[in-house]
Amino acid sequence: DVKVTQSSRYLVKRTGEKVFLECVQDMDHENMFWYRQDPGLGLRLIYFSYDVKMKEKGDIPEGYSVSREKKERFSLILESASTNQTSMYLCASSFQGTGELFFGEGSRLTVL
């Protein structure tokens, strides 16, 4: 079975802190994605990556950055967390071209 693992299920951070969210997949997928999920807004794409060291902005990249140094790992970075970044963050991966996204269990971030 495909497994997408997010390092933290729950985090509480203070405004201005730097936050790292880690995601690892074990199926050799080329594509990896970071979404945030908010009530009434569905899933919104923050960043995605087609390959190692490649990244593309999604719909809401402001305030975020990403890193993909290895094929299996995709990190989401909040350089200076703000309260409006309190959300559920979902990582996903897929093979190039097949489309189907496999999701992790999510990381719920609260910024105080």
Added chain:
Amino acid sequence: GESVGLHLPTLSVQEGDNSIINCAYSNSASDYFIWYKQESGKGPQFIIDIRSNMDKRQGQRVTVLLNKTVKHLSLQIAATQPGDSAVYFCAENKNGNQFYFGTGTSLTVIP
């Protein structure tokens, strides 16, 4: 921008009845669609997909219908069970690797 919306944010059905969850999309160039199920505290899970060259696809107890004329997608769940209670999302794909998700419909199954 893309718009993938759902007609109803919540749906309640009696156990054993059939459920129909609807989704409208705005981009006629979208060529691949997926329905996801998200249970409480979990990430979304793939249910069924359909490509734009089809108008119907069946899985186990689930059927997806695609009407490209009116840009409408529906998910039908036969003999709904308590384990089907979840939030259901439709997602559209128009450029290979990016998906746009709807806001979700919360399905509650009444025993």
